[in-house]
Amino acid sequence: MNLLFSFFTLILASNTWETSYYDSHTPASFFALSEVNAPIEPGQFNRELLNAAVFFATNEFRARKRLPLFKYSPVLEKSAELHSGNMLEHNFFDHIDRKNRALRTPLKRILSCGGKDFVSVSENLVLMNIQVLGPGNSYFRKEGKLVDDKGKLLRTYTYAQLARKMVDDWAHSKGHRKNLQGNFSYLGCGASAVKTEKDGLKVVYATQNFGSKK
Numbered sequence: 001m002n003l004l005f006s007f008f009t010l011i012l013a014s015n016t017w018e019t020s021y022y023d024s025h026t027p028a029s030f031f032a033l034s035e036v037n038a039p040i041e042p043g044q045f046n047r048e049l050l051n052a053a054v055f056f057a058t059n060e061f062r063a064r065k066r067l068p069l070f071k072y073s074p075v076l077e078k079s080a081e082l083h084s085g086n087m088l089e090h091n092f093f094d095h096i097d098r099k100n101r102a103l104r105t106p107l108k109r110i111l112s113c114g115g116k117d118f119v120s121v122s123e124n125l126v127l128m129n130i131q132v133l134g135p136g137n138s139y140f141r142k143e144g145k146l147v148d149d150k151g152k153l154l155r156t157y158t159y160a161q162l163a164r165k166m167v168d169d170w171a172h173s174k175g176h177r178k179n180l181q182g183n184f185s186y187l188g189c190g191a192s193a194v195k196t197e198k199d200g201l202k203v204v205y206a207t208q209n210f211g212s213k214k
Contacts, residue, residue: 016046016048017046017048017052019072019074021052022052025056027056027057027059027060030056031053031056031060035049035159036049036053036158036159037158037159037160038158038159039155039156039157039158040130040157040159041156042130042156042194042196042202045193045204046159047081047192047193049159050159050162050163050204050206051077051080051081051188051191052189053159053160053162053163053164054167054189054206054208055070055072055077055187055188055189056163057160057163057164057166058070058167058180058187058189060164060167061167061171061180062180062181065181067181068185070186070187070210071185071187072186072188073115073186073187073209073211074188075110075113075114075115075118075188076110076113076115076186076187076188076209076210076211077188077209078113078114078188078190079106079109079110079112079113079115079188079190079207080123080188080190080207080208080209081190081191081207082103082112082113082190083103083106083109083123083125083190083207084190084191084192084205085190085192085193085205086100087125087127087192087205087207088192088193088195088205093127093205094125095125097109106121106122106123106209107121110209110211115211118186118211118212119212119213119214120184120211120212121209121210121211121212122179122184122209122210123179123208123209124176124179124180124207125205125206125207125208126169126170127203127204127205127206128162128166128169128203129202129203130156130157130194130202130203130204131146131154131156131157131201131202132154132155132156133154134148134149139154139201141200145200146200146201156202166206167180170208179208179210182210184210184211184212185211185212185213186210186211186212187208187209187210188209189206189207189208189209190206190207190209191204191205192206
């Protein structure tokens with residue numbers, strides 16, 4: 001299950017990923033880290049590491065297009081993570097949060113997180129399973145467990161693989177690609193916790209918030 005949504009408005013060696021690490025890595029050095037290339041364990045999901053992986057995967061894409069790389073914004077990451085968490089908690093997938101009028105739009109969420117100096121913003125969303133499925137997103141149930149067409153337990157993506165898949169899916173959608181290639185300077189990416197669907201698939205919501213300042 002991969003769902004996408006776009007919105008445009010004018011106006012390490014540790015188990016913990018720290019904000020200060022963003023400035024010390026390039027996409028190449030980040031994706032060389034062993035923890036980034038480790039399979040995601042749903043019970044020990046590192047949300048901050050996935051946030052960083054999506055950020056650096058986006059800058060990888062920008063570099064291939066010979067576009068200026070985004071600067072990391074903790075404010076945009078906070079607003080992105082806020083929205084992903086709210087979508088998970090209230091079981092919706094939309095840029096419009098109808099549960100909280102103060103957080104209704106991307107701009108309102110960014111302002112609520114301290115982003116008063118942003119004059120234009122943009123948002124990408126994705127809801128994506130963390131398990132690697134077969135052709136046509138196929139999977140099967142065997143003895144209460146999800147397996148592939150050979151009967152093997154579904155494996156999970158690594159943080160690097162999942163982040164790059166998210167960016168690749170966005171890049172193949174016109175609206176999302178416009179945001180990825182947009183004339184913005186700052187980016188923050190935020191994932192939700194892992195959610196187990198009724199069919200047993202494990203998914204995460206992820207939000208990208210882009211912005212330009214005055």
